[in-house]
Amino acid sequence: MSKATINSVAKYAGVSKKTVSRVLNEEPNVSTATREKVQQAFKDLDYRPNPIARGLAHNRSFIIGCIYDNPSKSYITRVQTGALLACHEKNYNLLIHPCELRGQALLDNIDALIRRTRLDGLVLTPPFSDQKDILEFLKSKNIPYARVAPGTLDDDSISVRSNDEQAAFEITELLISLGHKDIAFIKGHPDHSSTTLRFSGYLKALKKNNIEFKPELVDEGNFSYHSGEDSARKIFNLSKKPSAVFASNDYMAAAVLKVASQLSLKVPEQISIAGFDNAPIARHIWPGLTTIAQPVEKMTYTAISKLIEQFTEQDEKIPLHQETLEAQLIIRESTDKVKS
Amino acid sequence: MSKATINSVAKYAGVSKKTVSRVLNEEPNVSTATREKVQQAFKDLDYRPNPIARGLAHNRSFIIGCIYDNPSKSYITRVQTGALLACHEKNYNLLIHPCELRGQALLDNIDALIRRTRLDGLVLTPPFSDQKDILEFLKSKNIPYARVAPGTLDDDSISVRSNDEQAAFEITELLISLGHKDIAFIKGHPDHSSTTLRFSGYLKALKKNNIEFKPELVDEGNFSYHSGEDSARKIFNLSKKPSAVFASNDYMAAAVLKVASQLSLKVPEQISIAGFDNAPIARHIWPGLTTIAQPVEKMTYTAISKLIEQFTEQDEKIPLHQETLEAQLIIRESTDKVKS
DNA sequence: CTCCATTGTGACACCGGTGTCATGCCCTTT
DNA sequence: AAAGGGCATGACACCGGTGTCACAATGGAG
Known part of the structure; x- marks a missing residue:
């Protein structure tokens, strides 16, 4: 009462x-x-x-929206964890908004969200962090936003990311240091900037170690488990099989592992496999996947904290609202020295 | 503008x-x-x-809260999907509230949530759907609520579930029909009512088919992958190994599969494995898991729709607010006829 | 001792909607 | 013709806070 x-x-x-x-x-x-x-x-x-009355008087809703379209449930959950933490600290509420649309329909959908809820700010997660039309739309509507894991920092908006290119470089160098020279690569979904970044890290590691880049070892996936299966079949069908496969995320890497075991290829004895993201599946399959752990919660937490701070304080001190956090290489059983 | x-x-x-x-x-x-x-x-x-002004005038927030504490990210995501669908249809917003607390701290936490947001109603998902102290607390505070997948329908509240006991019965009978007689069972977390229900389905299937119940074949897990590993090791250490393992969820079943492959036990040739929930991992591992698919989205959708309808219409027609939806048996490669 | 600045406080309008009630109108009914 | 009922509409207060401004009391400077 x-x-x-x-x-x-x-x-x-x-x-x-x-x-x-x-x-x-x-x-x-x-x-x-x-x-x-x-x-x-x-x-x-x-x-x-009463927050509602306060909201009416301030013409604020104390609501932050979070937009995502990501096939990885664990990624979403981690984003939510970080987002909720930041929101609660600042007495805001979080509204989640999964969204599979693209183009104008997407903008209309976001517009409807904004008008329905009168939210005070928006967090964009991949792949939306990099969609210019969304950024421009939000600017035109004067909605503050923050970007999680954008591919480029070409924008003056709040952006928090980890260094995908560097991490991909490191994991590729790990494989190289284990003696692998024929390292297949499975790309992610073209909408995601991390797809480009991870591929670029792979290329840089090859180049630095004077390993020839072989285009036939690269296949295009879309981050889904299913696409990983397709790519794995193609790769294992090559006349000269690679000794290692680096997939752009763990779902695809898990699919590679499955296809390998269907073909009776032993991992890591005959094939080393590396993934990216440190999704739960990376340690739920056998052998466990060597992968990269990103601080997803912390990225989202930081992005939202900065966002709320920004429209709380009207001091225009404008610290640089961009931050890059460390990712971490996790070595499990799916990678080992090349045998030959 | x-x-x-x-x-x-x-x-x-x-x-x-x-x-x-x-x-x-x-x-x-x-x-x-x-x-x-x-x-x-x-x-x-x-x-x-402006929904905020409307909310103030009505003393309503048009917000539904969703409380959960579930280790399965895919389950959470599915709950959210159904919940968002229902909320948007009715022009409500959804506030998610993951929560690991128990006892008085939990009640205090929920109380804080209610007061901070002035939410209009609450959806409880397992294991909270069955916690009497929460139900009583909400009644005392006069907060309408709906329960997803409660173990018992002893309450007159809105409840939507699927029949776990029946589904566990069916999957056990499937194993029996494949010739298995020594079927190990891994229980879930004791807080969850589904733990009891699934075990009970297992027992009923044994009984109906005149198969002796062997207590040593039952181990207590907690729904986590890790607990599944422990149970699997115990079970595979028995002098007389079972020919099939039925784990109360897919994470534990996946762990059984991993331990089996570490022990070079072939699945399904030497061991059949069944899970429950149809989590993504069930089809992301090899061989794919035979399991039960529950209509999680639909359960949540139905629960919230009924909840909102209830406090929208003041007609006290009180239809029975309880519903049981169908679960579905999904047969994959992890189960096969017993060989001997 | 005045003058003025500062501090503490309340009256009142306002945010953007909704509920209550009064009013004026038209159309029946007797 | 008078009375009564239903319909269409607007004036006004109210939901629970916040912003603006007026004003009294206080205190230090001249």
Whole structure:
């Protein structure tokens, strides 16, 4: 029955509701005696301000929206975990918005979301972080936004990412250091900037180690398990099989592992396999996948924290709102020295 | 710049704001001419009502909360999918609330959620659907709620479930029909009612087919992959190994598969394995897992739809707010006839 | 002792909708 | 013709907070 309103508190404390409001918002110019009286009333009446009324007065909703379209449930969950943490810290609510659309339909859909909820800000996760039409649309509607894991920092918006290219470089170098020279690569979905970045890291590692790049060892996937199966079959059908496969994410890597075991290719004895993302499946299959762990929760947490801070403080000190966090190489059983 | 408010619409259409409100809410007693005039104004001004103001006037938030604590990311995502669908249809927003607490801390946490957001209703998913203290707490605070997949229908609240016991019965009978007699069972987390139900289905199938129940073939897991590994090692260490293992969910079943392959036990030639839930991992490992698919999205969708309908219509017709949906047996490669 | 700046406080309008009630009108009914 | 009922509409208060401004009390400077 928490029916306490600002009026009942004011009456109880014997002050005006404006004064109660001042105490609530920790405004200056309230005498200590009055403040304590009001705070006692808060406790006695078990009062909590009504966020809806506050929202109406401020023309704010205290809602942050999070847009995603990602086949990986674990990625989504991690994004949500970080997002919720940041929102709760700042007394905001999080609205999740999975969304498979593209193009104008996508913009209309986001528009509807904004108008329906009057959200205060939006977090974009891949692949939306890189879609220019969305960024421009949000700017035109004057909706603050932050980007998680964008491919480029060409924008002056809040952006938090990890270094996919560097991580892909490292994992490729790991394979090279194990003696692998014929390393197949399975690309991700072309909409995702990480697809380009990871491929680029792979290429740089080959180049640095003077290993010839063989286009036939590269196949295009789309991050789905199914696409990984297709690519694996193609790759294992080559007359000269590679000794290692680096897939752009763990689902595809898991599919490679499955196809390998269907073909009775032993992993890692005959084939080394590496993935990316450190999805749960990476340690739920046997052998466990060597992969890259990204700080997904932390990226999202940071992005939202910065976003909320940005429209809370009107000081235009504008620190550079862009940050790159460390990813981590995780070595499991799916990679080993080349045998020959 | 959608700045249109009900006042600007009223001015534009040359009527009072109350009349605009009437058109908005499709109330009777508005002349056709007036209605059309106002609707034209809506279009011309690109007007959308402000849900926050509406919420304040109604003392409603148009927010549904969803509480869960489930290790399975895919289950959570499916719950969210169904929940969002229902909420959007009814113009509500969904607030997700993952929550690992128990006991009083949990109640305090839920209380804080309710007060912070003023949500209109709550959906409970396992294991919270069965926690009496939560149900009583919500009743005492007069918060409407719906339960997804509760173990018992002892409550008069909205409840939507699928028949876990029946499904476990069917999958056990499948194994029996393949000639298995020594069927190990791995239980789930004791907090979840499905743990009891699935075990009970297993027992009933044994009994019906006159197969002796052997307690040493049952081990207690907790739905996690890790617990499945432990149980599998125990089971495969028995002097008389079973010919089949039925794990209470797919993560544990996948772990059984991993341990089997570490021990060079061929699946399904030497060991048949069955899971439950049809999680993505069930088809991402090799061989694919025979399992049970539950209509998780539909259960959640139905629960929320009923919940919102309940507090929308004040007619006290009270249809029975409880529903049981069908689960489906999915046969993949991990189960086969017993060889001996 | 005045003057003025600062501090503490409350009255009041406002955010954008909804509920209540009064009013004026038209059409029956007797 | 008078009375009564239903329909269409608007004035106004209200939901629970916040912003603006006025004003009294206080205190330090001249």
